Amino acid sequence: MRFAFFAFLLLAALAAPRSDAQEALVVGLAAPLSNDLAVLGRQWADGARVAANRDGSVRLVEADSGCTEDGGAAAARQLMEKGASIVIGFLCTPAIEAALPLFTEAGIPVITPVRTTGLTDHKTRTGWLVYRLGPRADAERKAVSDILVRRWRGEFFAIVDDGTIYGRELAEDLRAQAELAELKPVFVDTYRPQLDNQIGLVGRLRRAGATHVFVGGDRADIAIMARDAANLGYDVVFAGGEALKAEDGSVPLPEGVLMVGMPDWRELAAPEALAALQEAEVIVEGYVVPGFTALEVAAAALREAASQGVPVQDVLAGRDFPTSIGTVRFDEKGDMTGDLYHLFRYDGHAFVEVE
Incomplete structure (x- = not known):
């Protein structure tokens, strides 16, 4: 037993x-x-x-x-x-x-x-x-400001946005950080989005002498601006935020456009x-x-x-x-540390990180 x-x-x-x-x-x-x-x-x-x-x-x-x-x-x-x-x-x-x-x-x-x-x-x-x-939700804005203010210090740059909360916040943060760095854009404006062309805006950018333009807006608008600039023979570099990861609209995004964004998780x-x-x-x-x-x-x-x-x-x-x-x-608050955002250039097919 x-x-x-x-x-x-x-x-x-x-x-x-x-x-x-x-x-x-x-x-x-x-x-x-x-x-x-x-x-x-x-x-x-x-x-x-x-x-x-x-x-x-x-x-x-x-x-x-x-x-x-x-x-x-x-x-x-x-x-x-x-x-x-x-x-x-x-x-x-x-x-x-x-x-x-x-x-x-x-x-x-x-x-x-x-x-x-x-x-x-x-x-x-x-x-x-x-x-x-x-x-974080504000990480993209901070990255745009940090990266472009550092890289465009010696350039004649402009800042435009489409009037949306997303676009305006990106543009305003960049303008404010440039001002703190004692830099002044040659042109600042809000454009009307989703037009068939942006010739008027592109013409004003050229007259202002802008060689680099940050656009707080979507991929379709940036593609149209780049097309119109090329048609006018205007040599200018356009840059945007993560909205550039969207699919092409009626006008394909041309080679050379810059994006401040996160790498693809797969990469x-x-x-x-x-x-x-x-x-x-x-x-x-x-x-x-x-x-x-x-x-x-x-x-x-x-x-x-x-x-x-x-x-x-x-x-x-x-x-x-x-x-x-x-x-x-993670830091003490619980946010992930490290530089999550980088600068990329579109090669006609994909965004490739800029060294």
């Missing part, structure tokens, strides 16, 4: 749930998986799933955030019930803002690509355990990661690589926290995490 009793205890121990150290390696994933934005959520989830299978030391649990406040809160509760110790995802501001108070109270950090600056800027007040994998990914995604028959687009990378960071943070016996949030800020896109590091 005594032998049978101890045999029963042994079998019970073998069948018991995993230890706390093992259970701590549970990564939650929240993304829109069933609505109009499900294509983005599936990209994020596909990348994370492949990374989890490749890692082998973590268990991935998922919830549909729906990109709404209610969906974000519901996803948070589901992931906590499933034992997540860290969460990746929440691609929309309403969902993550509803989820963060619940996660923070439970001591569960979130790694997200959402660009909203307030997520990290208000951290002192909210205490939110949030870490941004990717650029940042290591060959081994791309091979794993290809083997899993995942098309590498959109949020696939960020989802893959977020899982890598989350898994590494969980292992580090478990080895030190500390909460996972204690190891996220100020440490280097080797990933398939290179080293990822």
